[in-house]
Amino acid sequence: MYVSAFDLFSIGIGPSSSHTVGPMRASLDFVKRLRETGDLAQVRRIGCTLYGSLGATGLGHGTPDAVVAGLTGLEPTTCEPAQVRGVWDAAAGAGSLALDGRHSVHFEHDDVALEPRTRLQHPNALTLAAWGDSAVPLVEHTYFSVGGGFIQRDGDDDDEATTEVPLPYRNAAELLELCDERGLDIAQVARLNEESLRASDEVDARLDELWQVMHDCISAGLETEGTLPGPLKVARRASPLRTRLQNTESENGRSLPGEWLLAYALAVNEENASGGRVVTAPTNGAAGIIPAVGRYYLTFIDGANAEGMREFLLTATAIGTLFKANASISGAVGGCQAEVGSACAMAAGALCAVLGGTPQQVENAAEIAMEHHLGLTCDPVAGLVQVPCIERNAIASSTAVTAARLSLNGDGTHVVSLDAVIETMRQTGLDMSTKYKETSEGGLAVNVIEC
Structure with a gap:
């Protein structure tokens, strides 16, 4: 699929x-x-x-x-x-x-x-x-x-995501085999599938539109101050962090990519928590990770450009397909591992690809990212997508960059496959108590007093 x-x-x-x-x-x-x-x-x-x-x-x-x-x-x-x-x-x-x-x-x-x-x-x-x-x-x-x-x-055979394409794959092993047999990278597999559905120019235009909305969401979050809606009265942190970073960099003349990465993720998820315009990537609760890593790439990586961003999004798509097909991207089904974990794996693989990684290294980056989110629960306080969701996106963005760079320091050979970790995530989600799956009946949701 x-x-x-x-x-x-x-x-x-x-x-x-x-x-x-x-x-x-x-x-x-x-x-x-x-x-x-x-x-x-x-x-x-x-x-x-x-x-x-x-x-x-x-x-x-x-x-x-x-x-x-x-x-x-x-x-x-x-x-x-x-x-x-x-x-x-x-x-x-x-x-x-x-x-x-x-x-x-x-x-x-x-x-x-x-x-x-x-x-x-x-x-x-x-x-x-x-x-x-x-x-x-x-x-x-x-x-x-x-x-x-x-x-x-209810009663329909399948959800709206099923699409007939020339290069389908059921798992990561088949995706890597396609790359090897056809001499393609992962983004090229995704592009050929997209171009079977719409013209190449339209694919580019729509990818550019997605990135523009992601970019604008980051910018809006970096500029907006105040308090998020709801009883928790959570203060926005992206804008104050932007100000501090700009002042620090102005004083010492040195950029701080890692801190900006965190600011980008906070900005998106603060916009999301306010009910603003976001790109589901692949969910709203995890919407800050892929945009944050993408902006990090465009801002701090030499040679980054619009074509690279299209490759980034297409690689993330190919990886996201694996999670949706073989496990879940729903926090209510698999806990936050299914949302933030999936998004982190998508971002890690995508960044690895645009940094020159082979398909095997891309698969390894996605595996590393997901492996270290296994068992992550979905326990939002007060049923709001704020605590711990916003910080969780920032931490996962950093994990994605680390996973990409770790994989690039190897040759793609590793013990645990992406398919194995996706299946483990699926099984873990099934075993996880429902009180830890977006019901506000367990975890932080019952141990943090709403003020």
Whole structure:
């Protein structure tokens, strides 16, 4: 299989790909089906039930707002983040909701219900229902938000990521074999797959657009001061850190790449925590790692350029496909190892590639990065993508750079394969207690007092 770069990396809004972007897309799909079947005009009331992790941490992740925004026709890729914030309360206060932006239906606050103790086939599940004049729903569909903003409707065969391409691969061993047989590097395999789906110029333009949004997100975070939304009152640190770095460098005339790397990651995840515009990479909770390492490459590596950034993103895509196909990129399924661990591996492999690494060294870099995230839990305090998520992205960015440089100091030979570590991550996620998988029922979430 292969997951396109433009599915794995999607432009959206914070704070969560699985709890914000995915439910928003599910609502959009539900309304689209109502419109296409001709049932939209008959709807008098709409309702949504959030199950499992969506119910447990949905309030902190803004899930009800995302659901309501999607029902009104807002798209995560194109909407202004401010349009989504508070839309649940606003619709309930008005007593009505403009379904699909044009059909008014009755709406109350509890038309979005939270059922954290009820778990369906996937921990991120929601059911959307529409009623007419009868007590029996006109239409009802259940969706699973399977990570990274991807959704799957109950009863469908597979999620939206499946793509037919000329150079598919099921695991890292097959990917390396393709590279060896065809005389290609990993980014070239990904490019040939992308170019089977769209023109080469479009591939470049869309990769450039993704990087521009990532770059702009870093810049916005570096400039914005204040406190993040929510009860924790977490102070933004990226902007003060930028100021300190600029002052220090001005005084001693020496750049500090490692500290800037941390600032870049903090900037993205502070923007994400504020519900701002981010690129899901491959999730929102881990959205700071790939942009931070990418900006580090462009800023501090001699010879870095736009073509190198395309190679960076394509290599990350090829590696991300392996995690999505063979394990998970959802914190509610595999813990934070599935989010931050996957993103760290993608960034490490991508950086190794643009620094001249062979496919074997790239695979080794990704393996090193993932191996040292095994068992990482997802236990956000207050259900917010803030503590420990923001710092975790900064630390993982540093790990990615270290993993890339460590692999470049070898010849690609190593004991643990990337396939072995991905399978270990999958098994570890299955064994991990649900209280450590984005439910706010264990770990830091219950040991840190919310102030």
